[in-house]
Amino acid sequence: MNVFVWVEQHSGAPLSSAWEAVGLARQLAGDGTVTAVVLGHNVNDAAQTAIHQGADTVLKADDTTLEHYRFESYVALLTQLVDEHKPDIVLAGATAAGRELLAGAAADLNAGLLNDVTDLSLEGGRLQAVRPVLGGKVLSVEAVVSDGPQFATLRNRAFPALESDTGRSGDITDVAPALAEDAIRTKIDSIAETTGQVSLTDANVIVAGGRGVGGPEGFAPVKELAEVLGGALGASRAAVDAGWIPYEHQVGQTGKVVSPDLYIAAGISGAIQHQAGMRTAKVIVAINKDGEAPIFKIAQYGIVGDLFEVLPALTEAFRQRFNS
Amino acid sequence: MHVVVITKSVPDTEATVTVDGSGNVSWGDKLVINPWDEYAITEAILLKGAHNVTATIMTIGPDEHKEALKHGLAIGCDQAIQVWDAALEGHDSLAYATAAAAAINKLGDVDLVIFGKELSDIASDIHVFQTARKLGWTALGSVAKIDAIDFGAKTIQVQRLVEQGIQVVTSQLPAVISVIKDINEPKYPTFIGIRKAAKADMPLWDSAELGLSADDLAAPVKVTGYRELPKREGAVQMIDGASAAEQAATLADKLLEEKVL
Structure with missing residues (x-):
């Protein structure tokens, strides 16, 4: 199998989701070729890194x-490249741009197209996927x-x-x-980047606050814990609708779907709509005053108490513990 | 000038979902409008109020999706169209997009197609971008605000919520957009609106009407079955302690042992 992988990058910095796709491509390709497709401006380093991450060749x-x-510009080019090179499989991370492209x-x-899959395999030469x-x-099992x-x-x-292997080499074709x-x-008029924040969908750790934080200031201890853990800041719909924190x-259901290793829910009751966005987290911790809150039903660890303490x-x- | 909203009915989020031994899924009977579509319909009504445009609501689905159409009519859409054909049974996003694009082309004068960001039942948004591509139009996903729209000059400027922040883009009409929660405060049906919607005629366009063959609507992806989620092991472990500090210390040690940090 010959596999194409779209390597998403921003300002020349590739996203980790692209390397996850290259890793899977390597596995699906068998004896075939893994080709990284790198589109952008000033992307020489990204192209080279794609080889180190497991690609055999790069189309840049x-x-x-x-x-x-x-x-329009990205779709037109990817369509043209797939039509010309006829790969068997085309992969990308299921980021917003990856799904669109x-x-x-x-x-x-x-x-x-099998979208946003959590498992992917080949059955008789055809892709089969599992997705929540x-x-x-x-x-759902789809093929x-x-x-x-x-x-x-x-x-x-x-x-x-x-693992990155800087000893690997491969052809990079323009x-x-x-x-x-x-x-x-x-035409892009402007981009206002939210800097210094860990992206929710990439985060290993998420600390999230809900109605229980009581107001915009109530997010301070939530944010502080997220910072110490190097995690991202999440929120329930109730907190967003109250205007305490940006959308x-x-x-949750009308927000982002995340699957971090650790999800700490503070002052979140755990409505089914919220669970829809975080149920697949590896370890869930619930901190809530109400011991009967539904969030405790899906949590591994729970503390009944005041989140401000x-x-x-x-x-x-x-x-x-981190300092010692 | 014409704006089209594409909607769908989906299982209620509160529904209990079960899978039987043969991999069939069921969720009871209750359907609701796809939650994201409330924002899409409201945006069409806001555009209708501000500009002299016709607002059409459309679904690509069997009769149970007519509830979503009625919801749109009750809020103020001018007309509702159901697109369905036996050939669409078990459709994937590509077949859906092919049917949607054919129906929009049949309307002929459409400037803007609005989708909710994704469909909550299948947890997917690819049909939005495939519809745009089948129309040969551009797509602007995750629109948080329409800054400006000029139906005469055929331009639109929007704010998109992208993973890096807010992107402001200007594009040409016709276009396909998908909208997120930030864009408006959803409008809900009024009593009079509901009564009017109940009486409205909702034409059904099948594949013959759209000039599509069964081959045109073939789905390259099939759902082969459903599975239960892997069960989480054990019940919640409650952390007790004499003080918050003691509880926190116990929890911190347990989380370090889990190697999730």
């Missing part, structure tokens, strides 16, 4: 029109049933990346963009 398009991901190219080629559906309550290229996007953190700037209908932090104590306990 380095152009100002590709500096930022845009649906592979959806677009699969539509152009009338190909099957219906609010994460069940797993590609058509000939031609098979596409899949991989849920962040569901597949391991390979390709031209498919669309000239005039032919791209979307980008919302975990427990969280600072936990922050302090971890500080001591």
Whole structure:
């Protein structure tokens, strides 16, 4: 099997989800070739790193029109490359851009796409996937049933990346963009980056607050614990709707779906809508005044208590342990 | 000038979902409108109020999805269209997109298609981008705000919530957008609206009407079955202690032992 992997990068820095996809591609390829597709501007380092992470070859398009991901320019080029090189499988991380890009190219080629999968295997040459559906309550088993290229996007953190091997070498081939700037209908006016925050979907650890934090200031101890653990800050819909914290932090049905190694829910009752976003976390810790709160039903560890006492104590306990 | 919202009915989030021995899934009968679509419908109604546009609500689904159409009509959409055909039974995102794009093309004068960010039942958003591609239009995902829209000049400027922050982009109409919760405060049906919707005629467009063959609607992906989630081992372990500090110390040690840090 020959496998393409789209390597997502921002300002030249590849995302870890791309290396997870390269790791799986290596496994699915068998004796075949893993080709990293690197699109962007000033992406020589990203292309080289793709080889170190397990790719055999790289197709690199380095152009100002590709500096930022845009649906039309990226889809047109990926479709063209797949059509020309005829890989058996095309993979990417199931980030927002990864899902859009592979959806677009699969539509152009009338190909099957398995989206946001947590398990992926080959059965008789066809991809078969498992993915959580219906609010994460069940797993759906899906398979590609058509000939031609098979596409899949991989849920962040569901597949391991390979160890980087700087001894690996491979060919890096330059390709031209498919669309000239005039032919791209979307122009990026500005990007306001939220800096210094750990992204929820990439985070190993998430500390989240809900109605129990009581107000915007109540998020201070939640944030402090997240910082000590190097984690991201999450919130329930109740806290977001109350205006205590921006929507980008919302975990749950109409927010983000996350699967960290550790999810600490403080002052979150654990409504089914919230569970839909965090049920697949490896270890769940619940801290709540109400011992009957539904969150305790899915947690491994629970503390019934006041989060304003427990969280600072936990922050302090971890500080001591990390310092010693 | 014409705005189309595409919606769907989905199992209620509160529903108990069960899987039988043959891998079939059931969730009771109760369906609700896809939660993200409340924002999509509201945005279409807001555009209708601010500009002289027609708002159409459309579903690609069997009769039970007509409830979602009625919801849209009751809030103020001008017309509702159901797209369905036996050939779409067991469809995937590609077949869905092919049918949606054909129906939008049949309407002919559409400037903007609005989807909710994703479908909560299948937990997926790829149909949005595949519909755009089948139309040959651009797609702007996760729109948090429409800053400006000019149906005459055929331009749109939006704020998108992307993983790196907020991106402001200008694009051309026609376009497909998907909207997130930040975009508006959802409107809910009024009593009069519900009564009007109950009486509304909702035409059904099948594949013949759309000029599509069974081959056009073939699905390259099939769901082969469902499985229960792997069971979590054991019940919750409650951490007791004389003080918060003691509880915190015990928990910190346990989490370090779990090697999740």
